[in-house]
Amino acid sequence: MHILLVTDSYPPEIRSASHLMVQLAEELHSRGYIVTVITTWPSYNLDLRHNKKEFSELEIENGVNVLRIKTLPHHNVGYLIRGLAQLIMPLQFIGKLLKYKIIPQIAIIYSPPLPLGLVGVWLRSRRSKFILNIQDIFPQNAIDLGILKNKFQIKFFQKLERWIYDRASLVTAHSVGNYAAILSAHHQIKNKLQILHNWVEVDNQKIYKKDDKNLVNYRERWNIKHKYIAIFAGVFGPSQYLSLVLEVAARMMSNSELLFLLVGDGAERKKLEDYALKLGLNNVRFEGFISQEDYPDLLNVCNIGIVCLSPQNKTPVVPGKILGYMSAGLPVVAFIHKASDAWSIIQDAECGVIKDSADLEACVVGMQNMMERATQFKYMGQSGKKYAQDNFSKDVCISKIEKMFT
Numbered sequence: 379m380h381i382l383l384v385t386d387s388y389p390p391e392i393r394s395a396s397h398l399m400v401q402l403a404e405e406l407h408s409r410g411y412i413v414t415v416i417t418t419w420p421s422y423n424l425d426l427r428h429n430k431k432e433f434s435e436l437e438i439e440n441g442v443n444v445l446r447i448k449t450l451p452h453h454n455v456g457y458l459i460r461g462l463a464q465l466i467m468p469l470q471f472i473g474k475l476l477k478y479k480i481i482p483q484i485a486i487i488y489s490p491p492l493p494l495g496l497v498g499v500w501l502r503s504r505r506s507k508f509i510l511n512i513q514d515i516f517p518q519n520a521i522d523l524g525i526l527k528n529k530f531q532i533k534f535f536q537k538l539e540r541w542i543y544d545r546a547s548l549v550t551a552h553s554v555g556n557y558a559a560i561l562s563a564h565h566q567i568k569n570k571l572q573i574l575h576n577w578v579e580v581d582n583q584k585i586y587k588k589d590d591k592n593l594v595n596y597r598e599r600w601n602i603k604h605k606y607i608a609i610f611a612g613v614f615g616p617s618q619y620l621s622l623v624l625e626v627a628a629r630m631m632s633n634s635e636l637l638f639l640l641v642g643d644g645a646e647r648k649k650l651e652d653y654a655l656k657l658g659l660n661n662v663r664f665e666g667f668i669s670q671e672d673y674p675d676l677l678n679v680c681n682i683g684i685v686c687l688s689p690q691n692k693t694p695v696v697p698g699k700i701l702g703y704m705s706a707g708l709p710v711v712a713f714i715h716k717a718s719d720a721w722s723i724i725q726d727a728e729c730g731v732i733k734d735s736a737d738l739e740a741c742v743v744g745m746q747n748m749m750e751r752a753t754q755f756k757y758m759g760q761s762g763k764k765y766a767q768d769n770f771s772k773d774v775c776i777s778k779i780e781k782m783f784t
Contacts, residue, residue, distance in 0.1 A: 394698030555694025577775035614644035689736035729762025
């Protein structure tokens with residue numbers, strides 16, 4: 379059986395989506411499927427080793443056929459250009475599928491961006507089964523964040539959303555809250571809407587197969603002297619609301635043992651660096667993206683994983699970083715809107731602290747409370763790791779996807 383994964387993010391780009399998609403692709407290949415990924419050209423969130431690497435349009439990587447398409451800029455650009463790029467992208471993808479005569483039995487479309495669902499609609503017209511995997515609920519999340527304000531644009535994307543949902547064979551939501559939110563707005567798809575939790579590989583050695591000689595000690599590489607490291611690793615965008623983390627750090631400067639380490643890049647990075655300078659922070663450090671292969675090594679020298687989302691983001695999204703931190707055995711501090719299903723996950727897993735990102739004082743108290751429980755870091759980390767293994771393991775989740783193929 380031929381499976382096609384459609385996504386705008388795939389390694390070597392470093393994003394939660396790319397990690398999910400490569401794990402899905404390679405696991406399906408290991409289970410005997412022919413797997414093709416169609417994605418965009420690697421241009422964003424690259425670690426330094428890949429900045430000058432040459433890519434071909436079609437390559438085989440670990441048994442997976444990877445078809446990369448050069449598109450208009452769709453990250454770190456204005457919303458108008460990004461929107462145009464996302465609307466053109468499906469036509470470019472369809473053109474390449476025609477060129478290479480790729481018509482799979484199953485097409486799994488990762489959304490966002492929502493318009494990629496048009497590829498699934500086109501493939502279903504050619505008798506492929508079209509599974510739409512919803513992560514962020516668009517356009518609602520863009521409306522909540524104030525990105526979409528024009529009534530015509532909102533109506534257009536709402537109609538597009540409904541049209542794509544109606545034509546999907548199956549629609550998956552990654553949490554109970556997301557399932558309820560989608561069902562509330564689109565009750566007509568009740569019979570084909572399912573919960574599919576995002577997956578995580580709890581034992582990263584299964585992926586990277588590193589021995590002790592190949593491990594990277596980032597404390598030594600970056601000359602970090604602090605006893606404790608609280609890390610945020612990922613994209614620095616408006617929805618991440620990292621100015622809140624800097625404000626918490628400003629209130630924590632009296633704790634000389636704690637370093638806030640922000641690793642990544644994005645549209646907000648320069649603004650955040652300027653704000654950190656304005657606040658006079660000596661307990662915050664910025665570093666660029668590192669490779670997916672070295673990421674577990676970085677988490678290995680950290681003590682707390684930070685997750686942050688804007689309080690304007692009122693959809694029940696569960697950031698993928700939470701599962702990554704849990705799988706690495708790190709306790710979690712999350713500053714997130716109360717609508718997020720992350721609240722129940724962190725509380726049920728007993729793996730950290732979660733506070734409303736609209737309440738600065740509560741977030742400061744939450745971080746202070748976490749540091750007061752430093753002797754419990756190991757317990758919280760192992761509790762989170764066990765919870766991730768029991769509920770979000772890659773084997774369990776991808777086996778559930780397999781059942782959707784019939």
